[in-house]
Amino acid sequence: MRRVAGIDCGTNSIRLLIADIDGDGRLHDVVRRMEVVRLGEGVDDTGRLSAAALERTRAALADYTARIREHGAEAVRMVATSATRDAANAHEFTAMVTSVLGAAPEVISGDEEARLSFTGAAATLPEPAGQRLLVDIGGGSTEFVRGSGSEVLAAISVDVGCVRMTERHLRSDPPAVSEVDAAAADIRAIVDA
Known part of the structure; x- marks a missing residue:
């Protein structure tokens, strides 16, 4: 070993x-x-x-x-x-x-982060019959990875993370509806870009 x-x-x-x-x-x-x-x-x-x-x-x-x-x-x-x-x-x-x-x-790049996340998850999960989607939500970014077995077929990293969105939009606890709406609009704009 x-x-x-x-x-x-x-x-x-x-x-x-x-x-x-x-x-x-x-x-x-x-x-x-x-x-x-x-x-x-x-x-x-x-x-x-x-x-x-x-x-x-x-x-x-x-x-x-x-x-x-x-x-x-x-x-x-x-x-x-x-x-x-x-x-x-x-x-x-x-x-x-x-x-x-x-x-x-x-x-590492967002693409490499996505690939490493998928590799780590695929090594510990049972083999599915088809493809799987991994979503890795981090503090500064979120990675979406589609793969089959241990092979990555497509990956994307977006600048949407829990720390980033909290610092940008959430000021109260629990968050006000307007804060949640602003965060949701920001996420949609980032993902659509």
Whole structure:
């Protein structure tokens, strides 16, 4: 068996998976963690990752790095998604990750994010008779992926996520009807574009 680690840093949360890969290519979880760090807080409005969000992410990543070393992972891959794609100061994030983890993150496209989401889901779900549609709702974007088996047939990523829409439109709890209507109109405009 080979031990590997993967880190997914999204707009809202950062996830760690340390797993053993057996001879058949199946993963066996060793450590699975998720921390809400809200890296994308304010990015839709300012176009920048805030110092506070970078610090929350750094603290979680330092913990993950210690766990990766403790468990002896041979290889590590870290990807970053919507908030980092959108941020003018993504280089600050990359420098921070490189100094903490010892490797640079891959800032992946929405298309790659969609494909990776589908691959991960397809590996854990029973094989359907036909095609399936995966919808991955994140903090900054949502991916729609159609596939058959483990093959991606079509994929699209749209800038509609729970953090992005909440920050743009929702001011009260519960949201006012006018806030929900504004969010729905914004989503329709983004999807129709």
